[in-house]
Amino acid sequence: MSTTFTVPAGVAAGAAMRELDLPNKGPEAIVVVKTTDGTLKDLSWVPAEDTEVSAVSSNTDEGRSVIRHSAAHVLAQAVQDGFPGTKLGIGPPIKDGFYYDFDVAEPFTPEDLKGLEKKMKQIIKSGQRFSRRVYESKDEARAELANEPYKLELIDDKGAADDSEVMEVGGAELTAYDNLNPRTGERVWGDLCRGPHVPTTKYIPAVKLTRSSAAYWRGDQANADLQRVYGTAWESEEALQAHLELLAEAEKRDHRKLGVELDLFSFPDELGSGLPVFHPKGGIIKREMEDYVRSKHIENGFQYVGTPHISKEHLFHLSGHLPYYADTMFPPLHVDEERDADGQITKPGQDYYLKAMNCPMHNLIFRSRGRSYRELPLRLFEFGHVYRYEKSGVVHGLTRVRGFAQDDSHSYVTPEQAKDEIRHLLDFILGLLRDFGLDEFYLELSTRGDSDKFIGSDEQWAAATEILEEVCIESGLDLVPDPGGAAFYGPKVSVQAKDAIGRTWQMSTIQYDFNQPAGFDLEYTAADGTKKQPVMIHSAKFGSIERFFGVLTEHYAGAFPAWLAPVQVVGIPVADQFGDHLEAVIRDLRKRGIRAEVDHGDDRMQKKIRNHTTQKVPFMLLAGERDQAAGAVSFRFRDGTQVNEVPVAEAADRIAGWIDSRRNESPTAALFDAESAPAAAAVTTDS
Structure with missing residues (x-):
């Protein structure tokens, strides 16, 4: 439970905190404070008026993020000390760690990383103080950082119409953080940064550098080649060791490694990135998974259908996926054009797309004849193979591929049936995941954000979100909000499942869709004879067969249950x-x-x-x-x-x-x- 207190005007947050006798050492040490609007502030921050804040300790996600950001600064100081002339890129905290990008003459070696880690620990032990400083103008910042070309670019971007990439410069001010000698107060090193940071380097009790790799400035291969150094930092040596043990266990369970060792699947270069093939043993496991989930869908009232892998462009305009989803679809194939002997076009061609989702084709099945309210809920299901143009940098084994089979289903219901159907689907999903040995879950509710990518009225979104939220609360599972994470056509619930070593995977989804039925003019005849529009509810129990296969491989470390094992x-x-x-x-x-x-x-x-x-x-x-x-x-x-x-x-x-x-x-x-x-x-x- 967080401690809330008031920082008086003109008093530093750390000084106000000392009156409360809160910890300043150990894994519960307070590293920053958070204002009521969620902004993190240094303990040296002095408000202009009385301000209510909450204390943020080292052993929280926010506290660890601050520790890791501060560790990235210490890394950069160590690099510039050991490799004079190195130019600085950016150094943000990331999940479970941090990195910093450097323009350095030669790539870092493993021995270099050992030396840098030793130097970091010396800096940490010295207790340098982090001190925030505001530049009076861009010119002042440019003069100070004249030898740092990447920082100069960030300064120039400050205040631009889109400064989302200005990762080291935040808020309305242009700021730097100096590392000060704890005895003399002399500036030892500094960096352009938005902060916040821990009070001193001694608040970084456990740090380790893990690896280095090539990187590009702002992720663009047309830009300069950089060296990225990764590390991790924690609130205690015990927490660091636990994390390193988890990494070692995760490496042993890596499904890509086990896939080769157990002869389950491979990714031939001849096919292309993110396109797996399943070998006979892997094919057995995949078939068992498919057969079981198919039988469960039939038990739960679903009817099995089949749809093609490709469609005319117009279908995806009807569904709304073009233009909203165009970036993740493969480029179109232009076909059906005819020419005469002179090369003149006699029949215009048209664009076809590899399908990235099955729902538009299921809508065509619903629309193929008249529907009565007596048929609803109408539940359609297939293992539909879909193709998504994932960028090469995010393709990862079976868990992020470009071609995969979804156990995709769609329920067409009356608005009055929607809540019961969502409850039915959530029970179905949780039962199915338990059947495969996953039994620890929480739910994530993705709602509309401020983006213009969402379609539909405020009233429709509010009603759909309320129904999903009510069902989630009834389930008794923890519910985590995900504002802005919804699909463009409606809110969704994701089931997040923990594996055998405590990692969380996003698995199944349930999505409420009031937009596609309108786009396809779907309707049913109500009891009073009028025509009404159904609600469409999307659900994927595995998400994709490939992803679920990869998760199960790591969950069981390749030792599949006897009923799934390729050789029993x-x-x-x-x-x-x-x-x-x-x-x-x-x-x-x-x-x-x-x-x-x-x-x-x-x-x-x-x-x-x-x-x-x-x-x-x-x-x-x-x-x-x-x-x-x-x-x-x-x-x-x-x-x-x-x-x-x-x-x-x-x-x-x-x-x-x-x-x-x-x-x-x-x-x-x-x-x-x-x-x-x-x-x-x-x-x-x-x-």
């Missing part, structure tokens, strides 16, 4: 002569629809176990002389535990039961034995 059971004979015994077991499992095989390779048994453990196979069946004589098999699990000499029929039943129940945890000896008959076989651990 592998038989490993202790010696060749026991292979036929395992083949009989595997044949029975295959008849039950279980994906099973026997490894008859030349490797020794222990190496086979290691290989299939690495491939994340959930059930390994071992057979030696005693197993064969007893008509049994022994189980080996991913965690190295074993259950020995289980009768063949019982083993098959228990494997089939585990898979059919769609359990999401990995089978282990303890879990498997807990479900066995009273005379269960011995449980052993063999690592």
